[in-house]
Amino acid sequence: MEDMHKDVMIQVRVPKEIRDKFKSIVERKAQTQAKVIRQLIERYIQDNE
Template sequence: MTGKEDKHKDVMIQVRVPKEVRDEFKQLVDKKAQTQAKVIRQLIERYIQDNK
């Protein structure tokens, strides 16, 4: 499969957090030259592994 085909299998998760939490999170990931999405994916993957 090509990368484009793989993307069609991705799904979106929406969450609500206080603006202050979102702003601080964004500052921290920007400081480490990461994206919010990448960090959240890593957290979800780690949670799954830790809780199997």
């Protein structure tokens, strides 16, 4: 049976200053950038369906 949960990559451009601040906060909270972005996307979907 083929895996139903295939991950894909989303690339976005943000100013370096924003990326650096985001990375710093995420690391300070012992999280990963990918996990935080996934949570934001999931919340956006829930709020807008």
